[in-house]
Amino acid sequence: MIWTVLLLVLLYVILTRRSRSKGEPPLDRGLIPWLGHALEFGKDASKFINRMKMKHGNIFTVRAAGRYVTVLLDPHSYDTVIEDSDSLDFTRYAQVLMERIFNLQLPHHQPAKAKAMMKRHFHGINLATLNSTMSRNLQALLKAEMTPNQKDWKEEGLFDLSYSLLFKTGYLTLFGGEQNNNSTDPSIVYEEYKKFDGLLTKLARGTLKSEEKRTAQSVQKRLWELLAPAGLTEDSGSNPWLHAYRRLLQGEGTDEETQKKAVLMQLWATQGNVGPASFWLLGYLLTNPEALIAVRREFSQISQMETSEAPLTDRPTSTPVFDSALEEALRLTAAPFITREVVQEKTLHMADGQQYRLRKGDRVCLFPFISPQMDPEIHHEPQKYKYNRFLNEDGSVKRDFYKGGKRLKYYTMPWGAGTNGCVGKQFAINTIRQFVYMVLTNYELELCDPNAQMPEINASRYGFGMLQPEGDLPVRYKPKH
Numbered sequence: 001m002i003w004t005v006l007l008l009v010l011l012y013v014i015l016t017r018r019s020r021s022k023g024e025p026p027l028d029r030g031l032i033p034w035l036g037h038a039l040e041f042g043k044d045a046s047k048f049i050n051r052m053k054m055k056h057g058n059i060f061t062v063r064a065a066g067r068y069v070t071v072l073l074d075p076h077s078y079d080t081v082i083e084d085s086d087s088l089d090f091t092r093y094a095q096v097l098m099e100r101i102f103n104l105q106l107p108h109h110q111p112a113k114a115k116a117m118m119k120r121h122f123h124g125i126n127l128a129t130l131n132s133t134m135s136r137n138l139q140a141l142l143k144a145e146m147t148p149n150q151k152d153w154k155e156e157g158l159f160d161l162s163y164s165l166l167f168k169t170g171y172l173t174l175f176g177g178e179q180n181n182n183s184t185d186p187s188i189v190y191e192e193y194k195k196f197d198g199l200l201t202k203l204a205r206g207t208l209k210s211e212e213k214r215t216a217q218s219v220q221k222r223l224w225e226l227l228a229p230a231g232l233t234e235d236s237g238s239n240p241w242l243h244a245y246r247r248l249l250q251g252e253g254t255d256e257e258t259q260k261k262a263v264l265m266q267l268w269a270t271q272g273n274v275g276p277a278s279f280w281l282l283g284y285l286l287t288n289p290e291a292l293i294a295v296r297r298e299f300s301q302i303s304q305m306e307t308s309e310a311p312l313t314d315r316p317t318s319t320p321v322f323d324s325a326l327e328e329a330l331r332l333t334a335a336p337f338i339t340r341e342v343v344q345e346k347t348l349h350m351a352d353g354q355q356y357r358l359r360k361g362d363r364v365c366l367f368p369f370i371s372p373q374m375d376p377e378i379h380h381e382p383q384k385y386k387y388n389r390f391l392n393e394d395g396s397v398k399r400d401f402y403k404g405g406k407r408l409k410y411y412t413m414p415w416g417a418g419t420n421g422c423v424g425k426q427f428a429i430n431t432i433r434q435f436v437y438m439v440l441t442n443y444e445l446e447l448c449d450p451n452a453q454m455p456e457i458n459a460s461r462y463g464f465g466m467l468q469p470e471g472d473l474p475v476r477y478k479p480k481h
């Protein structure tokens with residue numbers, strides 16, 4: 001029996017063995033049959049891709065868990081992937097992840113319609129309404145966290161503080177309506193969501209142990225129940241976007257169980273990145289006094305001119321120093337994969353004149369974290385946080401960055417790019433700016449240990465949007481008097 005199994009495995013390995021054909025990128029199958037490089041990839045994708053880059057250059061194909069993935073690392077060539085939605089499909093891989101992470105299948109879904117709808121609700125005049133609701137919720141949550149007459153310091157991990165406050169703000173703004181009505185308590189949703197978020201990368205890779213699988217299932221179930229009323233009716237207290245999304249799903253024949261799963265996916269898409277991004281920004285400011293002084297100076301000029309409690313959302317306000325400080329924090333900590341499935345054979349024309357053939361059924365993956373974001377040819381001392389990296393000497397926005405003597409279109413890419421880039425970018429920036437403004441203007445905030453360094457990065461999260469820290473950065477805060 002055992003010999004038959006071994007023979008079958010050997011036969012499978014020989015029959016599915018792939019070799020590099022003429023005109024294709026360098027192929028690195030790894031030593032383990034079928035699995036290839038999957039383990040190293042999952043453990044620390046950035047380290048692995050860097051190792052492959054040293055070995056093969058800016059383009060190579062690796063095997064991971066039975067799939068062949070071509071990784072492209074030349075930002076001058078990114079548009080050949082981003083702009084070709086005929087040969088390179090966004091939705092297929094998104095559907096794979098949807099099923100693995102959210103147990104969700106939407107066979108009749110029209111993603112273009114859902115996206116156009118989201119754009120309508122998150123841009124233009126609707127964005128202004130969203131901003132003021134967000135600002136009101138944030139203020140109320142901050143006040144509940146710390147009453148204005150409190151005199152003692154409160155100690156907390158900065159990641160926990162940022163993630164919980166911004167998650168709850170976003171939840172109330174988009175999913176739950178005002179606090180104190182009948183909607184679900186945002187703290188309960190956050191506690192469950194954090195457990196889910198902790199298992200997310202393993203869910204995506206299909207590497208949960210049986211105990212973790214049980215936890216993931218029960219947390220998912222709990223979240224589906226908590227999210228059940230969100231957007232169901234027009235007066236559910238959620239943002240109109242969620243109600244419109246529900247109606248779109250209903251129109252496609254999606255049953256209520258599946259709708260709940262889809263709402264959980266939207267919770268992740270809209271709330272999973274803002275809290276971690278705010279943590280990194282505040283953490284870098286607190287550990288770089290010069291940067292903190294510069295951002296504080298810009299904010300105090302605004303607060304001196306304003307009487308409103310939420311000045312940044314009332315009217316467009318220019319904050320170039322803050323913008324650069326945020327861009328720099330995102331350069332160091334936003335690490336999404338931009339993945340497409342090859343649905344018809346394609347010749348990829350690189351900017352340096354080389355051409356490579358991509359096979360149908362493979363995947364293509366851009367990893368802007370390695371280049372442009374951490375590329376020493378583009379950003380001098382890329383490991384260092386420099387709050388004014390995206391400012392010219394005269395204080396204007398710096399957009400000129402070069403690689404190989406050629407000006408770059410993409411010099412940092414935290415939001416993705418092209419038609420599948422982030423729909424919520426402006427809302428996310430406004431939320432982070434409002435949070436940092438309120439905290440720095442109304443609170444005294446400092447590191448518990450003045451010499452503390454930023455925590456390490458949790459290496460298993462490369463590829464999933466904003467990175468998260470390993471551990472936390474202890475801070476203390478109290479209202480300003």
Ligand code: HEM
Pocket residue numbers: 115118122269270271273274277334336337338339414415416417419420421422423424425427428465466
């Ligand atoms: C710091 C915060 C955020 C970051 C760094 C971020 C980043 C990204 C990235 C990189 C993508 C593209 C993924 C790809 O190409 O495969 C994306 C897509 C998306 N983002 Fe964000 N995002 C953030 C916040 C938000 C917020 C607040 C919302 C909504 C309120 C949002 C809604 C979306 C949606 C709906 C998509 C999918 C677009 C599509 O289907 O084509 N994001 N985001």
